[in-house]
Amino acid sequence: MYVLLILIAVIAIVLGVPDIRRSLISRPAFAFFKRVLPPLSATERDAMEAGDVWWDGELFSGKPDWNRLLRTTNPKFSADEQAFIDNQLETLLAMIDDFDIVMQQRDLPPEIWDYLKKEGFFAMIIGKEFGGLAFSAAANSHIVGRIATRSLSVAVSVMVPNSLGPGELLTHYGTDEQKNYWLPRLANGDAVPCFALTGPEAGSDAGSIPDHGVICKGEHEGNEVLGIKLNWDKRYITLAPVADVLGLAFKLDDPDEHLGRGKHLGITCALIPTSHPGVKTGDRHFPLAQAFMNGTTYGKDVFIPLDWIIGGQDYAGKGWRMLVECLSAGRGISLPALATASGHVAQRMTGAYAYVRHQFGLPIGKFEGVQAAMGRIGGLNYSVESMRRLTVAALCEGQSPSVVTAMTKYHMTEMGRTIGNDALDIHAGKGIQMGPRNYLASNYMGVPISITVEGANILTRNLMIFGQGATRCHPYVMKEMAAAGNPDEEAGLREFDQLLIKHIGFAAGNTLSAFWHGLTGARFADSPVSGETARYYQHLSRMSRGLALSADVAMLTLGGDLKRKEMISARLGDVLSHLYIASAVLKRFEDDGRQQADLPFVRYSLEHHLHQIGVAFDGFLQNFPQRIMAGLLRVLIFPFGIHYKAPADIHAQSISDAMMIPDATRDRHTFLCYWRDDENDVTGHMELAFQKMFKLQDVYKRLRKAQKKGQIGADLNGDALADAALQAEVIDQSTAAELRHCERLRMSAIAVDSFASEDVKDGKFKALD
Numbered sequence: 001m002y003v004l005l006i007l008i009a010v011i012a013i014v015l016g017v018p019d020i021r022r023s024l025i026s027r028p029a030f031a032f033f034k035r036v037l038p039p040l041s042a043t044e045r046d047a048m049e050a051g052d053v054w055w056d057g058e059l060f061s062g063k064p065d066w067n068r069l070l071r072t073t074n075p076k077f078s079a080d081e082q083a084f085i086d087n088q089l090e091t092l093l094a095m096i097d098d099f100d101i102v103m104q105q106r107d108l109p110p111e112i113w114d115y116l117k118k119e120g121f122f123a124m125i126i127g128k129e130f131g132g133l134a135f136s137a138a139a140n141s142h143i144v145g146r147i148a149t150r151s152l153s154v155a156v157s158v159m160v161p162n163s164l165g166p167g168e169l170l171t172h173y174g175t176d177e178q179k180n181y182w183l184p185r186l187a188n189g190d191a192v193p194c195f196a197l198t199g200p201e202a203g204s205d206a207g208s209i210p211d212h213g214v215i216c217k218g219e220h221e222g223n224e225v226l227g228i229k230l231n232w233d234k235r236y237i238t239l240a241p242v243a244d245v246l247g248l249a250f251k252l253d254d255p256d257e258h259l260g261r262g263k264h265l266g267i268t269c270a271l272i273p274t275s276h277p278g279v280k281t282g283d284r285h286f287p288l289a290q291a292f293m294n295g296t297t298y299g300k301d302v303f304i305p306l307d308w309i310i311g312g313q314d315y316a317g318k319g320w321r322m323l324v325e326c327l328s329a330g331r332g333i334s335l336p337a338l339a340t341a342s343g344h345v346a347q348r349m350t351g352a353y354a355y356v357r358h359q360f361g362l363p364i365g366k367f368e369g370v371q372a373a374m375g376r377i378g379g380l381n382y383s384v385e386s387m388r389r390l391t392v393a394a395l396c397e398g399q400s401p402s403v404v405t406a407m408t409k410y411h412m413t414e415m416g417r418t419i420g421n422d423a424l425d426i427h428a429g430k431g432i433q434m435g436p437r438n439y440l441a442s443n444y445m446g447v448p449i450s451i452t453v454e455g456a457n458i459l460t461r462n463l464m465i466f467g468q469g470a471t472r473c474h475p476y477v478m479k480e481m482a483a484a485g486n487p488d489e490e491a492g493l494r495e496f497d498q499l500l501i502k503h504i505g506f507a508a509g510n511t512l513s514a515f516w517h518g519l520t521g522a523r524f525a526d527s528p529v530s531g532e533t534a535r536y537y538q539h540l541s542r543m544s545r546g547l548a549l550s551a552d553v554a555m556l557t558l559g560g561d562l563k564r565k566e567m568i569s570a571r572l573g574d575v576l577s578h579l580y581i582a583s584a585v586l587k588r589f590e591d592d593g594r595q596q597a598d599l600p601f602v603r604y605s606l607e608h609h610l611h612q613i614g615v616a617f618d619g620f621l622q623n624f625p626q627r628i629m630a631g632l633l634r635v636l637i638f639p640f641g642i643h644y645k646a647p648a649d650i651h652a653q654s655i656s657d658a659m660m661i662p663d664a665t666r667d668r669h670t671f672l673c674y675w676r677d678d679e680n681d682v683t684g685h686m687e688l689a690f691q692k693m694f695k696l697q698d699v700y701k702r703l704r705k706a707q708k709k710g711q712i713g714a715d716l717n718g719d720a721l722a723d724a725a726l727q728a729e730v731i732d733q734s735t736a737a738e739l740r741h742c743e744r745l746r747m748s749a750i751a752v753d754s755f756a757s758e759d760v761k762d763g764k765f766k767a768l769d
Helices: 003-014 018-036 040-049 055-061 067-072 079-096 098-105 110-118 136-147 152-162 165-175 174-186 319-329 334-356 368-396 400-426 441-452 457-472 477-484 490-522 534-563 566-591 596-623 625-635 647-659 665-670 684-696 697-709 718-727 735-751 757-761
Strands: 191-198 213-219 223-238 245-254 264-273 278-285 294-305
Touching: 055 067, 055 400, 055 457, 055 534, 055 566, 079 110, 079 490, 098 152, 098 264, 098 319, 098 441, 110 152, 110 596, 136 152, 136 368, 136 457, 152 165, 152 191, 152 334, 152 441, 165 174, 165 191, 165 245, 165 264, 165 319, 174 457, 191 223, 213 294, 223 245, 223 490, 245 319, 264 294, 264 534, 278 441, 334 400, 334 441, 334 647, 334 665, 334 684, 334 735, 368 400, 368 566, 368 596, 368 647, 368 665, 400 441, 400 457, 400 566, 457 477, 457 534, 457 566, 477 490, 490 534, 490 596, 490 625, 534 566, 534 596, 534 625, 566 596, 596 625, 596 665, 647 665, 684 697, 684 735
Parallel strands: 191 245, 213 245
Antiparallel strands: 213 223, 223 294, 245 264, 278 294
């Protein structure tokens, strides 16, 4: 007993007396921290410091404040936004024939280009004072997503000017002169913009950009001025073939130190008219058979004045930080909107097709193999839409959460890929035969585009999510890094000493709580709600503790090596990501008024994400190189093992049943999907057939019974079926008329397009009746 009291007293003295603590604990820890601190390049540091920490910080803390999440405002459209959505957007959607755009013209028709420019589709992020629409992130996301349900090529053409590019960079950083000149032209469509970042030698590693500018004197408009001589070679640049103004990222040097800030200034962004001497628009790319404009641009010894630098010469060398700050917001809007659009179309149309398409006398959606795939479509689409909403809510609050938007971009595009695969699997031949009736193929082929751009998904998962999250979202690591980098070592040590004590308390609290939650199954964890979803909040709180503890151990034991252990760090990033997605699902369920009809979707989604968290933790613990620490972590976090299971079959079956009912739940889950009340429309023919067949479901049951009894032929369809049923007195005259109409719709819905062989050979695609 006395020994224990003495030990407690010694610990209290060591930790409580600052001089002793600094000498015995903080100074050695400070030296160790500086030694293991992962080295950061200038571009990495800019990326690390860009953007905000939001709900991701709560999840990383080990003790998320769920009430804070639920208080987040669900954004609403303004009157102007709603009017645009109801009018201009609907007009545009009715104009779009994606098969003609993709297969015939390989371009947007002139009338669509003109309409987009005239109605301000390229000016959603530009302020009203410059003639723009000044729409919110919510409206931007909704508009791009709804267009994408009709045509990926049109959606990308609208998306790019409203994402990372001249409009956004000018709005945030441009000089008054630049804004007053360019923004009105961008807003009214007189100037189509593009932004050139990537090139043959520069993709994920932006610091390796070879495109180069040198500050020197040259001639501009007949006068000798101080400017930049530029050389660049860029590719994959969307809208480059039709752009009037080029945003350009390049490395800038000042060998004669005209600006007095050293010889190597760093990455810089400039705005250059494509008509400027020496600017060359090169060949066009053809990205996965999509029709949006994408191509190359290059220039040799092109001279521009210094005031063409976005923000003026004060922003020379600050281009990379400008880009990552803007990208952290744009990444959460544009590509996620495309993924959500694919999910909405897949859920609505696959549900309809699974009801309309019969095999062995039953809708194919009644077969369990199909139901498993439909469950994934509906469950993941619920997650995708939930994630889109929560991220947009953060952006509408003025946040720019770089880690959240990286998670959003990666996981939404990957879930979109899974949804697309399942939809194609169910549609089979209907999904793979290109033609005016195919509403899946074009967007399906475009899925890899979203996956590879704005930070390829491999890069995003393996380097960005946890690489940024471990430092940005951790309550102390970023501050400790700043203290370690303080040139005044004693001042840095004092600051580090205060942080270290808090960090020790943070780690100890997470260790004890993680073990307690593991022993009790988190049954005593707080939940902001009661009822069906309460246990999910408790499980997520438990996994948050496990993440915080595991991240601390990984950073402490691996130090700078963690940066290179991408397979290890990516799994912790997966834990953080699935915690975020599950949070979004819970938030949406509350925002939508706890709809009972949504519970199968909610359960499927949450069980899926908890299972993925378990898979990620298991992979992390199996492969963590410090085996003793891995074993200790497993005991602390999962003392009885990892027991999160994949979604139960009953949830998939409930979802598949719900997808085959034309009701308010289906409409709420697929509201982005555009269809027209026209049986010749690409989606209208399926929607109308589904609704009509559902209305006549009792009639079809009578027909099947009559066929089994031999009263009418088993292989009849169309008018022949209606005539036979009428003759056998199974139906009356009015029902026969309805049945004929329904059968015509049904046959159209299961039909696929075909073309004359010579037309296909010649590249002409006139669908045959």
